[in-house]
Structures are given as C-alpha cells and as structure tokens.
Amino acid sequence: MENKAHAIAAGLFVLLLGFALAATVAWFQGDRTERVHYTVVSRSGVTGLNLKAPVKLRGVEVGHVEGIGFDPTDARQILVDIAVDVAAPVSTSAYAQLGLQGVTGLSFVALEEADAEAPFKRAEPGARIALRPTLLDRLAESGPNLVAGFAETATRLNAVLSDDNRAQLGEALVQLRQAAGDTSRLMAALQPAARELPGLLKDADAATQRADAALRRVEALAADGQQLAQDLKARAAMLDRLEAAAAQVQATSRNLELALVGDTPPRTRPLLSDISAASRSVERAANEVGEQPQSLLFGRGARPPGPGETGFEQRQKTGTK
Known part of the structure; x- marks a missing residue:
C-alpha cells in the first residue's frame, strides 16, 4: 500500500508540474495587446x-x-x-x-x-x-488585352514585312545610301564657298557701311536742295516785287512826261529825260532777271555774238539764239 501511495503521489506531482508548465507557456505566448x-x-x-x-x-x-x-x-x-x-x-x-x-x-x-x-x-x-x-493584379487583369494587342501587332508586322514591302524597303535603303553619297559630295563642293563666306560677309559689311554713308550724303544734299528751293522761291518773290515796282516807275515817268511835255521849262526837260531813261533801264533789268533768274546766283551769261562778231555765223548755222 505504501508503494502505491508513493506512486500516486509521484503521478499527481508530474501532472501538476505539466499543467503548471503548460500554463506558463500559455502565459508567455498569450497576446494581451489591446x-x-x-x-x-x-x-x-x-x-x-x-x-x-x-x-x-x-x-x-x-x-x-x-x-x-x-x-x-x-x-x-x-x-x-x-x-x-x-x-x-x-x-x-x-x-x-x-x-x-x-x-x-x-x-x-x-x-x-x-x-x-x-x-x-x-x-x-x-x-x-x-x-x-496591386500593380501585379492590374497586370494580371489586363493580361488578356495585352496578349490580344501583341497578337494584333504581330499580325500587322507580318503584313508590313511581306515580300513586296521588304523589296521596296531594300530599294529605299539603296536610294537612301545614294542620297547620302550625293550629300557628301555636295558638302565637299560647298566647302570652298564656305571658306570664302567670311570674306564675303566682310565685303558686304563694308558695302553696307559705304551705302549708309552715301545715304547720309544724299540726305544732306536733299536738305541743301530744299534750302536752295526756298532761297529761289524767296528770290522769285523779290523779282516779282521788283518787276511791279519797275512797271509802276515806268508808268509814273510816262505820266509825268505826258503831263509836262507841253509846258515844262527847258531846264527841267533833261531831268525828265534822265528819269525816263532810268525807268527804262529798271524795266530792262527786271525783264532780264525774269527771263534768267539764275543770274542772281550764278551771274549773267555771255551775250550771244552779233553780226560781224566771231561765232555769229556758226550760231546762225546751228540755229541757236
């Protein structure tokens, strides 16, 4: 009996120890986080x-x-x-x-x-x-569409790469090679002209500067011509006034001559003759200036030769006045 009691006590101790160990493991492994x-x-x-x-x-x-x-x-x-x-x-x-x-x-x-x-x-x-x-999910969902697109692309690529198209593509490549060769030769031919281009640009720049200077001179001449035209206009107005004054003097002298010719004393008649001659001189001067207004600026020109003078016969043959 005593041996059985010790065996039961040992068994109970082992059971209790196992339960305690299991509880301890469960305690440490339990999730107590909120x-x-x-x-x-x-x-x-x-x-x-x-x-x-x-x-x-x-x-x-x-x-x-x-x-x-x-x-x-x-x-x-x-x-x-x-x-x-x-x-x-x-x-x-x-x-x-x-x-x-x-x-x-x-x-x-x-x-x-x-x-x-x-x-x-x-x-x-x-x-x-x-x-x-996710990205993989979207790719998986669009996979059939991608496969269909690749298939369609392959079909079109096969149609593009047919025998006729390949032959045409080969011809195009040959023509492209020829065009590249022509372009190389053209560039080689243009190189001398390209080397001379800086000199031409310098000459063009110099010509532009000369043209600019000439344009400034033309503008200056135009300004001088405008001033000259204004001077000529002023002188023409002065000639008109001088001609009017000469006509008035001549008319006055004629009136005096007609009024005094009958009862003028003999000693005043020379004075009247001088006044009449002066008025006629003024009239001739006004007429000459009216015919040749440039004489005010450049002087009177040489009078044409008369009968018996040198050059008269030549003037008669040419018909010049």
Whole structure:
C-alpha cells in the first residue's frame, strides 16, 4: 500500500508540474495587446490570404487577420476582419493592398495612406477600409488585352514585312545610301564657298557701311536742295516785287512826261529825260532777271555774238539764239 501511495503521489506531482508548465507557456505566448477591429472590403480575390496573416501599416506589423468571409448583403464583396494595435495610427484615408510574403505564395494585408500630407484623422473602430489591386493584379487583369494587342501587332508586322514591302524597303535603303553619297559630295563642293563666306560677309559689311554713308550724303544734299528751293522761291518773290515796282516807275515817268511835255521849262526837260531813261533801264533789268533768274546766283551769261562778231555765223548755222 505504501508503494502505491508513493506512486500516486509521484503521478499527481508530474501532472501538476505539466499543467503548471503548460500554463506558463500559455502565459508567455498569450497576446494581451489591446486591439481595434477594422474591416477590409475587397471586390476582387484575396489569393494567399489566411487567418492569422500579418497586417502591416507602412511596413510595420501592427496586427493580424482574424476572419475572412463573404459580405452577407453583397456576395460580390469579401470582408476581411483585421485586429490592429490600438496605438497604430490608422487614418480615415487609409487603404489596403495585398503583399506577398517572400516566395511562399502567402499574402499579408498592407495598409497605406492615400494622402500623406493631409491632416491626420484617426479612423473609428469598425470602419471599412477599401482593398485596392496591386500593380501585379492590374497586370494580371489586363493580361488578356495585352496578349490580344501583341497578337494584333504581330499580325500587322507580318503584313508590313511581306515580300513586296521588304523589296521596296531594300530599294529605299539603296536610294537612301545614294542620297547620302550625293550629300557628301555636295558638302565637299560647298566647302570652298564656305571658306570664302567670311570674306564675303566682310565685303558686304563694308558695302553696307559705304551705302549708309552715301545715304547720309544724299540726305544732306536733299536738305541743301530744299534750302536752295526756298532761297529761289524767296528770290522769285523779290523779282516779282521788283518787276511791279519797275512797271509802276515806268508808268509814273510816262505820266509825268505826258503831263509836262507841253509846258515844262527847258531846264527841267533833261531831268525828265534822265528819269525816263532810268525807268527804262529798271524795266530792262527786271525783264532780264525774269527771263534768267539764275543770274542772281550764278551771274549773267555771255551775250550771244552779233553780226560781224566771231561765232555769229556758226550760231546762225546751228540755229541757236
């Protein structure tokens, strides 16, 4: 009996020790972190996502997946229940994506900020977070369209590279080679002219300067001509006044001669004759200036030779006056 009692006591001790060890392990392995629950809503698949899959916020693990199921109100949606550390800064603009855990094929939930510069506002517990497709998901969705596009491109490329088009392309390449050779020869022929071009530009610059100087001289001559025209106009007006004065003097002298010819004393008659001669001289001078106004500037020209003078016969033959 005593041996059996010792055996029972040893067995109970071992059992109690095992329970204590299990409780200790459970105590150390238990998760006592306070969690906040959010719901990730997906309109596409969640391939590779399992329960207890990690949840990361901008690369930092902040929780895990606690449940995956279909939305009872909309069967096209998948609801993923996640538990996140209460201290994790999940904002109202956060969105979720699926990330791959290495090469295992398993996925995790990655939370990202839609607008990192916007003022931070914490999401309420139980809020729904949209799941956005990743780049690989978009490529996978557009894969059939890409394949169809590549097939169409290949078909068109085969049509472009037909035998006739290849022959025409070869001819075009030959003509292009000939054109390149012609261009090289033309450039070689133009090189001497290009070397002479700086000299021609210098000559053109000098000619431009000479033309500018000539233009300034022409402008100066035009200004002088305008001044000369004004002087001639003034002298012509003076000649008109002189002619009018001469006509008035002549008329006055004739009136005096007619008035005094009958009863003028003999001693005043020479004076009247002198006045009449003076008026006729003034009249002749006015007539000559009117016929040759340039004589005021350049002087009177030489009088033509009369009968018996040298050059008279030559003037008669040529008919000059």
